[in-house]
Amino acid sequence: MHAKRWFPIAFVGTIIIIVATLFYYFNLKQGYHIDELYTYGLSNSYYQPMPFDHNQWLDGSYYLNYLSPTIETRFAYDSVYYNQVQDVHPPLYYFIVHTVSSIFPGVFTKWIGLSINGVLHILIFVLLYFLLKTITKKPWISLAGSAFWALSVGALSSAVFIRMYQLVTLWQLALLYLLVNFLNKSVNIKWALLGVALLVYLGGLTHYYFYVYAFLLVATVCLIFLFQKRFKDLFAYGMSAVAGVLAAFATFPAVFTHLFDSNRGTEVLENAENLELTRQNLFVVFIKHDLFLDIRLRYVLLFAIILSAFLLIFIHKNKYHSLLTSLVLVAFPAVTYVFLVQQLSHYQTPRYIYSVYPILVASLVVILYYGLRGLIRNQKIVTSCVMLLLATGSIYSLMTTLPEYLFLYKPPLVSLVEDSQDQAIMVLGDEYWKVAREVDDLAYFDQIYPSIITNSLTNLPDTVDKEQLYVLMMPNENNDVPKVIANIANKYQMTVVEETLVEQDEILYKLIHE
Incomplete structure (x- = not known):
């Protein structure tokens, strides 16, 4: 009872720490990746996707109007839509950036994009907490796990990078959370099916790689339903996901041009046709750095294998088969997504897998907690060990590593x-x-x-x-x-x-x- 009384204070305190950490790194950020400038330009320039006027004298307002809307071009969502048709991404994140920028016409500042990312960061943290609590039923473990993600180098890098990756992370995590509850029959099926269609729709309008994760999640949950002989749920879920995809295509049909005629789409299709299964595992290196504190991968894998064995022992002894089902749904699509994106991406950069970082952390926390439960009988000792490990990891990460995309050494x-x-x-x-x-x-x-x-x-x-x-x-x-x-x-x-x-x-x- 004493612990329950303190939990709300700990939860709010954790959010305050996360917000303070975000503000600290947001304030440090000095420069921009070119794609971050494109974020502002594609969101706010009036029917001008790229600032490519040349061989003439231009004044500074030409470039300011590329980065920020004027009084006359505020809330011009038709222009945002047009710019994205000409570019290679769907428009939802750009609509959001344009909306906030329109409140401050003629102003270009990093704080517009960073404030959006900061809000998304907190929403992801809260959603990850509820996902872990749904699986573990342990609020303190769930809080420690979600904080571990929120304060990790990978999560902070995603927050500092003014692109759509925080938003697609939110949609992917929300879809997973909904399906874990759907799988366990703890949510009304009508609302669940509507939520699936809506989240697939929103994710598809945020980033095309969302479809890769959504497909893997669809395939996994359908296989689980098939194994459980829940044929009606299988059909209903599949059709809801398809409805979301079709609605996204109808809203933004430029997806077909982007896929088959753009440089990015061509690169992905060529990589899909020529899968290099022996391709250097740079994405694994990214994960090790961003989430696992650069610990040698062999030790991480050995530790995970040992804990997984004890987890299976715990599940077998307690007949906790729903835990195994939930863990498969959480871990398998995320791990497969990392492998596929590594093969498909033209550029080997961690930004493309930021969206599954909280899901990988959720897998880690579940394996860590229940693996130790299979090894140690005393539940309080297990809880204390897990929280200590996660807290130590977060503190060590914050003290030793800076997020990417700060550009501290680029003089304006x-x-x-x-x-x-x-x-x-x-x-x-x-x-x-x-x-x-x-x-x-x-x-x-x-x-x-x-x-x-x-x-x-x-x-x-x-x-x-x-x-x-x-x-x-x-x-x-x-x-x-x-x-x-x-x-x-x-x-x-x-x-x-x-x-x-x-x-x-x-x-x-x-x-x-x-």
Whole structure:
């Protein structure tokens, strides 16, 4: 009774710790991945998916209006939809970003995207708690397990990364939670079937990889229903999932163009046709780093195998077969998803498996708790051991590892330019998309001239009406950068007075009139 009295305080206290941790890392974040800038641009630019105007002088408002809606273009969801048709993702997350951005027109700030992710992070934490509590019936174990995910490097990286991965995590976890309850007949079937259709619909409108997980979950639960001879439930669940997919396709039919005609869709289809079963297991390395504190994988697997053996002993002794069924539904689709996405993805990056991190943690907690229950009879000792292990892991992770996507060492371009709002800058790259990497800083310049690097300078204007000129070079091995910058200085009768390495592949030059 004493423990029950303290639990609400512990639950609220845990949320406060998570929020404080999120705010700390959100505040640290200094720069953006190009895809994060695309998040803002595709959400807020008015019928302009990419900021690719070039070979002309532009003012900073061109780039600010790409990142943030104006008074006139607020709540323009038709534009968001159009931009996503032209891109390669479904539109739901972008609708949300546009909605929040529309409350602050003309403002670009990291806090818009981070606040959305922060809210989603807390919702995932709460949902993971209820999933674990449904399976274990132990609130303290469930709280410790959900906090372990929320404070892990992988979860914090997903929260810091201003993309749709937090939202798709929520839908996948919600679908799993609903099906665990559906499987155990603890939810009204009509509401469950409606929930399945709705969650499949929302997930499909968030990220296409959601369909991979949903299919695996559908297949697993249908096999379980088949084994249990619940044929009506099998049919009803399958049809509900199909209805959600068809509704998502009807809402956003560009899915077919994205799958068969876009570069991302083509890459996935080619990888599906040429599965490399021996492909380097980088995704396993990501999981080890993001969730298991870089402990040697062989030790993690050995520990899991031993605990799984004791878990099976516990299930057999207590005839707790529903636990085994729930664990299969939680673990099998998530593990298979990691394997399949590793084969399908063109880029080997953990972002594509962030969505199953809380599900993998749920599997770990269930195996850990019931494995120890099969080994140790005293339930209080088991609970204390599990909570101590999870809490120690969270503290160690926070003290030793930083989340990804903070960009702590990337100096803002405007920090290298005095009075940038009065300055002119040329942005010269070998491909136009590279200009998008700097749109957040270019919005603060008076004049911007984006173009392709050429030795002849035929793409550049005849004159520059500023006393000084900044040139941001984005070279590759095919460009003779010293020659190009010398030709620019000669063309405008200017002298290079400063050269600054912005990033490994970006150099900023300052020129003044002789």
